[in-house]
Amino acid sequence: MAPRHPRPFTVVKEAYVRTTRPLRLALLAAALPLVLVACGDDDGDDTAAPSGAPSSETAGAGDAAAFPVTVDTENGPVEIAEQPEKIVSLSATATEMLFAIGAGDAVVAADSYSTYPAEAPTTDLSAFEPNVEAIVGYDPDLVIASSDPGELVSGLAAVDVPAIVLAPAVTLDDTYTQLEQLGAVTGHVGEAAELVGQLRSEVDELVAQVPADAPPVTYYHELDANLYTVTSSTFIGEIYGLAGMTSIADDAPDAAGGYPQLSPEFIVTADPDVIFFADGGVGGVTAEDIAARPGWDQLTAVREDRVVEVDPDIASRWGPRIVDFLRTVVEERTALAPVE
Known part of the structure; x- marks a missing residue:
């Protein structure tokens, strides 16, 4: 049985989920939303930026952020005095966001993922093991990370380099917020707001394709061959939830952490309607491998050819x-509940 690809994927590397270590898997659940604190212009203009991320309904494509801008992070407030010209990104997601909002030209270095x-x-x-000296070698005026392992933020502060931590998202709203925050700290408020509006619209259109009265569907999302997966309470789980799908892992004994390791017996008993696996490609797993696992040939998903490979980084x-991941999920979901 060949793996099914509802849409073509670009294969890129990402470390946040493609690991057998539960601690790193749990990084996705560690997000703490950041709140922007408005600062007035240096010229004394009493027009200040609104508190929080710029509104996608009111910010136009030509809007620019006022500097200085202060970002309230889990490590305290960080002031960005001027529009950054040299950004180092230690987050694959932040790198994608920066380029998507038009700030890519300012990125002078990005991490290996x-x-x-x-x-x-x-x-x-x-x-994961940032070298402050190596980072400073790029002469950045802003560093963006998704976590603060060791003494990254304090080490950069010692040499007067501001750093902001955009922790892994817990909800889709966190994605929108981080895009708007990056727009503010890079001077690309309008572009970020426009992108957020576009993403919201695309998400709404995709969700609307799922019939409101569609019967419930269960899924198993395989992170790796050790059978680590996600529950509905995770960021990935929320995407599936938008399509009306529920994770079989919600009933797992150690589901509280969001990324339990399931036993083969648990999966066979749960009998998911669809299997999504993110450990293909360099992970080496194929749909044939999944079907060949003891007892798995009797799973509904295998018997009905609902074993879907997803790009681990996009997911x-x-x-x-x-949105590309959601499109894949919705297409699979609507195939189970076609609109009459």
Whole structure:
């Protein structure tokens, strides 16, 4: 049985989900939304930016953020004094976001997993074991990360380099918020707002394709061959939920962490309607491998050819391409409940 591809995927690397370590899997559940604190213009103009991320309903394509801008992070408020000209991104998702909002020209270096888009200046910088000296070698005026392992933020602060941490999203709204925040701190408010509006519209259109009275559908999303998966409470689970799908892992004994490791017996008993696997490609797993697992040939998903390979990076990153993942899920969901 060949893997099914509802849409073509661009294969790129991402470390956040493609690992057998539960700690790194749980990074996706660690997001703490950031709140922008408005600052007035230096010229004394009493018109200040609104509190929070710029509104996608009111910000136009020509709007620009006022500087200085202060971002309230989990490590305290960070002031960006001027529009950054040299950005180092230690987050593959942030790299995608920066290029999507038109700030890509300012990115002088990106971490080793930032392989999308193609023009991203990917380097051997590590997002998990960042080397402050190596980062400073790029002379950045802003560093963006998705976590603060070790002493990244404090080490950069010691040499007067501001850093902001955009933690992994928990909800789709976090994605929108982070795009707007990046728009504010890079001076691309209008572009970010326009992109958020476009993403919201595309999501709404895709969700509307799922019949309101469609019968419930269960799924198993395989992160790796060790049978780690996601529950409905995770960011990935929310995307499936938008299509009216429920994870079989919600009833797993250790589901509380959001990324339980299931047993083969649990999966066979749960008998998911659809299997999505994100460990193909360099992970080496194929639909044939899944069908050949003991007892899995009797699963509904296998018998009815509903084993779907998904790009692990598109599915795990919370950037603009998450709409492509939702499109794949919705297409599979509507195939089970065709509109009459």
